[in-house]
Amino acid sequence: MSIEVKGKTVETDEEGFLRNLDDWNEEVCEALITQHEAAGHTPLSETARGLIDYFREYYHENKMHPSMHKLLLTLGKHEGKSFHDHEAYKAYLYGMFPYGPVHMLCKLAGLPKPSDEIET
Numbered sequence: 775m776s777i778e779v780k781g782k783t784v785e786t787d788e789e790g791f792l793r794n795l796d797d798w799n800e801e802v803c804e805a806l807i808t809q810h811e812a813a814g815h816t817p818l819s820e821t822a823r824g825l826i827d828y829f830r831e832y833y834h835e836n837k838m839h840p841s842m843h844k845l846l847l848t849l850g851k852h853e854g855k856s857f858h859d860h861e862a863y864k865a866y867l868y869g870m871f872p873y874g875p876v877h878m879l880c881k882l883a884g885l886p887k888p889s890d891e892i893e894t
Contacts, residue, residue: 779805791880791887798830798884806882815871815878822870829883839880839888 775786785793832840867875
């Protein structure tokens, strides 16, 4: 599978994850977001876009994506709305990404598909 971005073909797997992490840039991100929203998902808020940046930064620094546990520990302090309760933040994340926040954020951030993990 692939997506077209400014006349360039960017290869993806069958789930829409980039095959080459180096293909990610802002234009590719916008194409992935457009594809995400066209699939019926809620349009992304500025907070969600901030989480994409957070995932990219975290991956760059740690060579792995943040787990749901790590994401809950940040309590939304990185970008946008701040939370003081883990369960409220978890509900907020699932409201934005009902099929799994970590999975969807990795895809939109151009990161490898996360292995199956228990999201707590």
